[in-house]
Amino acid sequence: MPIGAVIEFSNITKRFGQTTAVNDLSFTVEPGRVTGFLGPNGAGKTTTLRMLLGLVTPTSGTATFGGLRYRDLPRPLDTVGAALEAASFHPGRTASNHLGVYTLAAGLPRTRVAEVLQLVGLAEHADQRVGGYSLGMRQRLGLAYSLLGDPGVLVLDEPINGLDPEGIKWIRGFLSSMAAEGRTVLVSSHLLSEVQQSVDDVIIIAKGELVHSGPLSSLDTNVAPQVIVDSPTRETLIAALTDAGLAFTSGRTGLIVAVPDPGQVGHIAFAAGVELSVLHRQKAGLEDSFLALVEGGDSL
């Protein structure tokens, strides 16, 4: 079983002329977990991943796999599998021949081609020219390329883009199983909701800078929870809350009270003899925390 290596970015910076695309980014990605690499479009995700893979030369800093830069890996495709956003295919080449070229380059057995095409569900389209592929099929072919060397590290740039719901479900399961086998899985996305169900850790960048890193659950604590409450006689509830001195706002499904404890609100209602139809705690969605972090980056 391939063993995942730790990916380490240290103080990596990329400037294109006057623009700084990535600024002094440092973080690590651990094996055995799916790590979401998140940020809005243009945040520098792709540039960061391309620096990791030796395709873009950093202005300063390093990115390594178990201490080795990509270009110094003795057998790169056996160590790291990468699928980048751009559709990198010659349209006149069949999927099978496309992958065959790179098994030759990497010294892998040609039998891997059929195996990875089977794995991503493209077996029956193996001898079709890639020019006729749909976006979803191209995504799968990109993924097939990344799996050629059965690598311990997977680096996937926006792998969910263009997949149909069935494909999305499939890739979520796939990523989790890869991580469960002890591989390092780094997946970028501009939408948290897209990867939320499959990632264990998140790295969030905005404007080329790190704004948050940690387990997915760490996003929870960033925005205070609220209580949603409603009553068939909303006026009496409003009066009760006002008497108790609690701040609230009117929402679509009831009143939003800025306290963390539903019990406290329930007690006030009970004491005032107000019948309740709704009472629950609402966590601010992870997406809200994510957006707050990312937009916080704007004000920097």
Place this chain on the structure above:
Amino acid sequence: MNLILRPVAAEFAKILSTRMWWILALVLFGYIALLAGGLSALFGGVESGAISPDSMNSGGGAGLSTLGSLPPLIYSFAASVGYVFPVLLGALATTGEFRHQTLTPTFLATPRRDRVLGAKTIALFVVGAVLGLVGLAASVGVGALVFNGFGIDPLLADGETWALIGRTVLAMALWAVIGVGLGVLVPSQVASIVIVLAFTQFIEPLLRFASTFTEVTADIGKFLPGAASDALVGASFFTLASPGGSVLEPWQGGLVLLAYGLLATGFGYLISWKRDVT
């Protein structure tokens, strides 16, 4: 050793897994066969008396015998006319990587980019040589057949003919290397193709013709790639049609062609190949 053999094998697979190489080979064969067949029939007819010299406007058969032996002239069409095909194939092989963004999977599989470019040069050299054989199959195959028909010795038993065939293969191989160089120098596929066609079909012939006007320019003109290629092959319609032009030795012509290929590839490596792949 695997470090260079593997990328070379991959580069061969790239060329052979798309249709371009055999389309170009087919067109090359047809074009050269038509030209060699037509002109050998015309010259052969005049030489053998089957066509009256008076029917030609160029002053008659006396001029033809000054052209020297006919077969080498016809055989050399494979390179002197066909060289645009290996250049195109070389340029397409390189610019296609930029255009279809296949540099990404290529450099992921072989992070040492100098090895990839070296491998591409080797692969295209070999495929260029194969195109040379295709061109020769047309020029020698059809030419010799027609000469035989007119009772002219096709010189196939002559060692010099076979030396010319060997030098033609080498010239075509070197042209493919020049194509690779052009492709990294001008990564835009459209621009590259336009340059190949404009330069080989129009600009260079004009320059070569103009350079024969004075001795000084003739000394420069013989270093033009097409002139060097003709010098390497050792016979060409162009050289014979402008007898005033000075000509390099075959080995010098070969070195000049090689220099063009390596210089273009070297500069291209620095200009485009080493740059960020985004």
